[in-house]
Amino acid sequence: MKKTISLFLGSLFAFILSATVAYSAANEVRVAFFLEWATPNQEAKVKKVFDDALGVPVKWTNFATGGEMTEAMLSGDIDISYSQGLTPFVNAVNAKAPIKLVDIAVTYGMGNTTCIVSNASGITKANAAQLEGKKVAVPVGTMADYVFKETMKVVGADAGKVSVVDMNPEDGSAALQNGDVAMACLFGGKSIENALKAGTRMLSVKEATDAGISGIDITSVTNKFLKENPGMVQTFVEITHEYNAKFRAGKSNMNIIAKDAAMDLAGTKKQMGGFGFPDAATIKSKYMNKGGILMKYLDVMGNMFATAENPALRNYSKVVTTKYLP
Amino acid sequence: MITGFITFFTIFAVVGAILYGRRLVKTEKSDAVFGNPERAKGGIHWVVVGSSFLLLSWLYYSWDIAKSFYPKSANELCQVAKVNESLLSLKYLFPIVERQHKSTAIIKRENTNIENKIILIKNDSNLKSQDKEIFIDILSSTKLMIPSLTDERYLEDETQNIINQLTARLNKLTENFPKDTYPKLNEEEKYEINEGLKKQLGWGATGMEVPPIPESTRGLKFHAAAAELNSISDEFFEMRNHNPEYLRKSELIFSEIKEYMDGLDDGLELDYIKDIKKLVRRIEYASIFPPKTLDELERAIRSFDKVQKKEQGNLKTIDIFLFPAGTIVASGPQCSEAGPGRWLPKPSDTFRIFGEMLKPSVGYKMIPMLWYEMMGVNRIVGFILPDWIADIMPGKYPVHNQSGTVDPNFKSKILDIVTGEFEAFKIPVPTGHIWDSFLRVFLGLMLGIILGVPLGLFMGLNRFAKGFFDPLVELYRPVPPLAWAPLVITVFGIDNVGKVFLLFMVSFSIMIISARAGASGTQLSKIHAAHSLGASRWQIIREVIFPNSLPEILTGIRVAVGMCWGTLVAAEFLAGTTGIGFVENVARKYMQYEVIWITIFVMGMLGLIFDLTIRKIIDKTIPWRGKG
Numbered sequence: 001m002k003k004t005i006s007l008f009l010g011s012l013f014a015f016i017l018s019a020t021v022a023y024s025a026a027n028e029v030r031v032a033f034f035l036e037w038a039t040p041n042q043e044a045k046v047k048k049v050f051d052d053a054l055g056v057p058v059k060w061t062n063f064a065t066g067g068e069m070t071e072a073m074l075s076g077d078i079d080i081s082y083s084q085g086l087t088p089f090v091n092a093v094n095a096k097a098p099i100k101l102v103d104i105a106v107t108y109g110m111g112n113t114t115c116i117v118s119n120a121s122g123i124t125k126a127n128a129a130q131l132e133g134k135k136v137a138v139p140v141g142t143m144a145d146y147v148f149k150e151t152m153k154v155v156g157a158d159a160g161k162v163s164v165v166d167m168n169p170e171d172g173s174a175a176l177q178n179g180d181v182a183m184a185c186l187f188g189g190k191s192i193e194n195a196l197k198a199g200t201r202m203l204s205v206k207e208a209t210d211a212g213i214s215g216i217d218i219t220s221v222t223n224k225f226l227k228e229n230p231g232m233v234q235t236f237v238e239i240t241h242e243y244n245a246k247f248r249a250g251k252s253n254m255n256i257i258a259k260d261a262a263m264d265l266a267g268t269k270k271q272m273g274g275f276g277f278p279d280a281a282t283i284k285s286k287y288m289n290k291g292g293i294l295m296k297y298l299d300v301m302g303n304m305f306a307t308a309e310n311p312a313l314r315n316y317s318k319v320v321t322t323k324y325l326p
Numbered sequence: 327m328i329t330g331f332i333t334f335f336t337i338f339a340v341v342g343a344i345l346y347g348r349r350l351v352k353t354e355k356s357d358a359v360f361g362n363p364e365r366a367k368g369g370i371h372w373v374v375v376g377s378s379f380l381l382l383s384w385l386y387y388s389w390d391i392a393k394s395f396y397p398k399s400a401n402e403l404c405q406v407a408k409v410n411e412s413l414l415s416l417k418y419l420f421p422i423v424e425r426q427h428k429s430t431a432i433i434k435r436e437n438t439n440i441e442n443k444i445i446l447i448k449n450d451s452n453l454k455s456q457d458k459e460i461f462i463d464i465l466s467s468t469k470l471m472i473p474s475l476t477d478e479r480y481l482e483d484e485t486q487n488i489i490n491q492l493t494a495r496l497n498k499l500t501e502n503f504p505k506d507t508y509p510k511l512n513e514e515e516k517y518e519i520n521e522g523l524k525k526q527l528g529w530g531a532t533g534m535e536v537p538p539i540p541e542s543t544r545g546l547k548f549h550a551a552a553a554e555l556n557s558i559s560d561e562f563f564e565m566r567n568h569n570p571e572y573l574r575k576s577e578l579i580f581s582e583i584k585e586y587m588d589g590l591d592d593g594l595e596l597d598y599i600k601d602i603k604k605l606v607r608r609i610e611y612a613s614i615f616p617p618k619t620l621d622e623l624e625r626a627i628r629s630f631d632k633v634q635k636k637e638q639g640n641l642k643t644i645d646i647f648l649f650p651a652g653t654i655v656a657s658g659p660q661c662s663e664a665g666p667g668r669w670l671p672k673p674s675d676t677f678r679i680f681g682e683m684l685k686p687s688v689g690y691k692m693i694p695m696l697w698y699e700m701m702g703v704n705r706i707v708g709f710i711l712p713d714w715i716a717d718i719m720p721g722k723y724p725v726h727n728q729s730g731t732v733d734p735n736f737k738s739k740i741l742d743i744v745t746g747e748f749e750a751f752k753i754p755v756p757t758g759h760i761w762d763s764f765l766r767v768f769l770g771l772m773l774g775i776i777l778g779v780p781l782g783l784f785m786g787l788n789r790f791a792k793g794f795f796d797p798l799v800e801l802y803r804p805v806p807p808l809a810w811a812p813l814v815i816t817v818f819g820i821d822n823v824g825k826v827f828l829l830f831m832v833s834f835s836i837m838i839i840s841a842r843a844g845a846s847g848t849q850l851s852k853i854h855a856a857h858s859l860g861a862s863r864w865q866i867i868r869e870v871i872f873p874n875s876l877p878e879i880l881t882g883i884r885v886a887v888g889m890c891w892g893t894l895v896a897a898e899f900l901a902g903t904t905g906i907g908f909v910e911n912v913a914r915k916y917m918q919y920e921v922i923w924i925t926i927f928v929m930g931m932l933g934l935i936f937d938l939t940i941r942k943i944i945d946k947t948i949p950w951r952g953k954g
Contacts, residue, residue, distance in 0.1 A: 047597070053604040055439050067915045074668075088915075095917035096535050098657035098664075135820075135903065141915030160692070165820060165903050166912055171812075175901065180820045223657045227414040230563070231611045235604070251592065309679070309918055311533040318658050 028057045029225075029232060032069040032081040035062045036188040037217075038261040038268045039083060039106060040247035040277060041240040046256050049243075053235050064168055067091065067141050069220075073099055079225040080236060083217040085143035085187075086294075090301045093319045094310040098223035101320045103237045104283050104294065106217040110208030111274035113143050113187040113215045115151045116173075116199040121182040125202060128155035134182040137165045137172035143215045144169065146301060148185040150213045151202055187215075189263050189271045205274070216287075216297055230324070238326045244277035280325040288322050295320070329394035329674050333385055336378040343371040343378075381673070389663070390672035392648035393529055399644050400529040401541045403654040404661035405548035406641065409634055411656040412555035413627065416562065419613065420624045422631075429614045433472060436609060440469050443605065447598065457595055460586060461602060467579055468606050474572040475609075478616040482569045489565075489623055492558050496626040499554055500633050509550030519546075530675050536654055536661040547637065552656075562623075567615050579606055671920040676927070679920045689758065690909050690921070695928075696761055698754040708746020716741035760928060762904040766822060767890045767936075770829025774886060778834045779879060782841025783871065795838075803835040807893045811900055820901035825894065832893050833886040840882025844875020877951045880944045887936045891929060906932075 029050075033042075044050055050058040061078065063069045066088030072078040074097055083105040092099055115136075117123050123130050131152075138148045152159035165172075165181060172184040173195035183202065186192050203211065219240070221233055246252050258268035278287065287294040295316060302312035313319070350371075358364040385391050392399055419428045426434075447453065447461045474480050502508045511519075519539060526541070527534040540549040583603050590596050635642065645653055652665010662668065682688055686697040721737045734742075742748055784791045785799075811828060818824035848871050856870045898907025906925050913921035944951070 049601070049604075052439075052601045053608065055435050055605075055608060065915075070917075071914075091916055096657075096660050096662035097917070098655060098662060100657075137901075140912050163903050164691075165901055166908060166915075167820075167901050171815075171901060174816060175820055178816060178819065180901075223411075223655075224414075227411070228418050230415070231608070234611065235608065239604075305916070307916055307918065308532050309920065310916065318660070 028059050029054055029229075029236075030059045030061065030077060030079050031236075032061055032063050032072060032078045032084070034083055034188075035262045036190055037083060037106075038189075038257050038263060038272050039275070040243040040252050040257065040272075041082070042257045042260040043246075043253050044239055044243045046260050049239060050236065053239055054232050056232075065139060065142050070097060070099070073097070073220070073222050076222075076224075079222055080233070081220045082240070084220050086216045086218055086297055087143050087146045087301055087305060088141060089218055089220055090298060091141055091305055091310070092220075093316070094302060094306055094312060096310075099220045099319070100223060100226055101218050101294075102221050102226075102233060102324045103219040103240065104216060104278055104287055105219050105240070106215075107276040107278060108215045108217070109205050109274055110147065110201070110203060110213055110215075111205045112189070112192070112271055113147050113185075114192060114205075114208070115144075115148055115183055115185040115202045116176060116192065116195040117183040117202045118176050118179065118181070118199045120179055120198070123182060124200075125155050125207075128152075128157045128202070131157050131182060132161035134162065135165050135180065136162050137167040137175050137181045137184040137186075139168050139172065139185070139187075140164065140166045141305065142187065143217070144185040144187050146304065147208075147213060147215065149304060150211070151185075151208070154203060154207075154211045154213070189261075189267045193267065216294060218294075234324045234326075237324050241280055241326055245279065247272070247277060248279075283325060284322055288320055290317070327394065329385065329390050329672075333382070333391055333394070336382050336385075340375050340378045340382070343374045346371050347375075384670070384673055386648075387650055387666045388670040388672045389649055389667040390674055392644060393672060393674070396644055396648065397529060398542060399641065399648070400654055400661075400663075401537045401539075402545045402548075402641055403645060403649070404536050404538055404656060405540050405545040405552070406634075406638060406645075407654050407656035407661055408552035409548050409555060412552045412559055413631070415559050416623075416627055419620065420627065422624075422628070427617075429476070429612075429617075432609075432612045432614060433476070436472070436605070436612075437469065439605060440465050443602070450594075452594055453598070457598075460582075461598055464579060464582055464586075464602055465605075467575070467582075468602075468609065471572065471575045471579065471606075472609065472614070474569065474575055475567055475614040476616050477571075478618065480569045480571040481567065481616055481619060485565060485567055485569070486619070488561070489619065492562055493622045493626045495554070495558055496623070496630055499551060500626065500630040503547065503551055503630070503633050504637055508547055511546075511550070530672060535663060538656075538659055538661045544637070544639075544641070548634070551634065563613070566610075567613070568610075576606065576610060669919050671923050676920050676923050680924045680927075683921070683924065686758075691912065693904055694758040696756065696758040699757045700752040701755040702746075702752050703750040704746040704748050706746075707750075708744065711744040713741070713744050715744050759904050759906055759909050760932070762822075763894060763898070763906040763929075764932060766825050766905070767829060767887070767894055767932075769826045770890055770894075771833045771883070771886060773826070773830040774833025774837050775883065777830075778837025779841045782838040782879075783845045783867070783875065785838065786842040786845025786875075787867075787871070792842075799835060799838055802831070803839070807832045807889070808896050811893075811897055815897075815901055825897045828893055828897050829890045832889045833883075836882050836886040836889065837879070840878045840885075841875055844878030845871055847878065848874040873948075876948050877944075880940060880948065884937060884940050887940070888933065891933055895929065 031050075033039075033045075041050075045058075045060060048058075061072070063072070066081070066085040069078060069081040069084050070088055070092040073081060073092075081099075089099070089101060117131075121130075121134070123134075136148070138145050148164075149159050152162070165175070167175060167184075169186040169188045169191035172181070172186050173191040175181045176184040176195050177198040179198075184195055184199070186195055203213070208214070219237065226233055243252070254265060254268060254272075257272075258265045261268060263271070283294075286292055289295075298316035298320070299312075302316060306312040347369075414423075417423050421427060424431070444462055444465055447458055447465075450458075453461075522539040523541065526537045526539050529535075529537055540546040580603075583599060583606070587596070587599055587603075590599070638645075649665070649667065652663070652667055654661055654667075655664040683690055684695050686694040689695055689697075716737060719737045719740050721735060723741070724732055724735050724738050726732045781791070781795065785795055786792070807828060810831060814828045814831075815824045818827050852870050852874065853866060856866050861869065894905070895907035895910065898905040899911045902908035902911070906929055910922055910925040913919075913925065
């Protein structure tokens, strides 16, 4: 009997402990980021500029998808997600996750998130309807998923009839090379590079841009961190913009960025060439304003990925704030 | 309602079963001593207690008990959470949530930062001594700038006024809050809330995690207070303690920095001065106030906190006892469940959604969970018979004639049969996520048994086989099956073949080990007995060794089933279009916790069914186990 009681108390204790750990404030800032996704502020990351400017150590953790970033934010392991895709963010706020969008990290054309159709399948834009019933590798719930759905609309195929295989970009590009799938929708420099060895883009970068398909990556922060350390969020955003400006002026140290992004120099330059890092004024006037690009995207995507359990929000401006932009 | 009934029922069941168990022990006349397996027989009542406990903790930790007994509590707690959220920023300034005043913590941290920077600069051999001097000078004056923020003499009247005003507003709120007349809403606000309430669904309804618009008068109070607190908090944080003395000093520092930076090229010096600039800016942003200035405000916050906690009344008790290990949190106008209520869905919701998903027209991602489809026998024949049968038939395939038709001949007719191109009656065939997963496990397991058991027996009986296969098996067996997954998927593709092969690898090694252990563990006396009765080798294997190793083999199968399920789900995570693992992985990305639990539940159930079946087989085939 004694043992039963002690076991019961022990498990109860474990429960309480796990609850308190999630709520206690750590004396460091924990940031999530992507590998193979080169951004100018990685120079600041390597040079420990963030640590200096925030006055506390900054711990960077890399993730495979934006959805995992959200999971970590919900469990209290991550404070700031840098360069989270808009799609996972929308999924998170549809599920009422307490996170907020504070900045636009990267805007990009289809060069860096794209659908690549295998050469062996003989499918092109002209006969894209043949994809129906075939297998397509898509990392579900990411920006690539959004690009997949939009691309299908452009080429006139029914995305609902395509058999979607849920795969991460690395696996998707391998599956395309093996001929397991007819098309793979991917993001990330190396994955796209590998996939292009066995396939071609369904839509060229220009065609995609003309069709209005482009991606936005954002910076999201947990509500709790925002309330506790508004100054730190502001500083984080400010440094990011400072290094973005440095990149626009051509003064970034590309070697450092390439190494930190786990890519080679040429690949990094090519990838970043396709990236846009809008400055604060542009974000305020064009993206995050009422009816701005970002707000439209949020509405479209919110409805695209809504489920019965997690319906789209009526108004996404509640989860977006421009307060922290420099 | 149903949940409430179930809760009571399970509690009664637990109590009843325990009482029954106690009585049974007393009345039972059994001469079985401790250690006798007879003593472990029976005991359905303990199964009832075990399952009831499981169900009760699920109901309790998923907050379903709270939902069924106090369905309005989530909505009210949401309003309380709004108040807590609006107070959060202000509370962080004082030792309410944290141990120190925020000003204290910042000053302490920044003083350390400044000192560290000075040491760094002093020790950097790449800097010129004249630069060093400038840097240290700036840093020292930055340090001296802090007192201008913390000295009460410099505090501006205007700042003090704002603080006093905010404190007064807060006190007024504290005073009004308990009154019945609070809040006084205007018509427009009332209309807005009423309109919102018309559309609002209940707690946990599809698409409504926590209803955010206040439904009760108590909720309305908190809702209104949260709005007022938010405005107080916003106003406070717009204010900065930038008095003339501070501005004078900081301007001096910034101009010094600017002067130094003017015309400076990229390099070490620029990096340093930028870092220093950031440090100064950080102090500019921080809400640092003289030590006593905010005391009144702190007192006001504390007294409001006390009042609002008192106003919560029984809600506080409900929160503590019926919302274990978490609570409702607010994020702006929305509320969500934080803690187990979020990731442990309520049984009622889970079963409702499961029921929905079981409908073949709904399913998950347009594939039913478990259903049937009508499939022609021809397709099954075409699948089973290899196509090359037609190729080895005599003759040639027909060529079209001049009239533009094709006359079938014997060879082409055979081809039609082996490829399934003929009319036949249809039979129902199971389909769906559950069936796909089940089939993969079943096939992998069967292949493992069919190939592994003979090989294992062989290895247990034959020196060559043991020596030859041992290195092979022992090398691949300890590797976790998932380590093979990327390779297997590359070689065999993402279809069923790859997954079944992976499962085969899992079950194969387990079957070999268990069959081998069974074969080599046969009692020598039995084999001798069979020999002396004139049994042949084959007879010995069939009649003595195989039955003797059956217990080991069947235990091996039970182990293999568990391992196969584990591996299958992970393999379906990697690449999949159907299957339970696929469903779980997709649900995870859309944060459908109910669906995740459904998949876990289904897997548990399937595992249980598998295990029960094997237990039945064990009871039927080796009833003598443990008695020999």
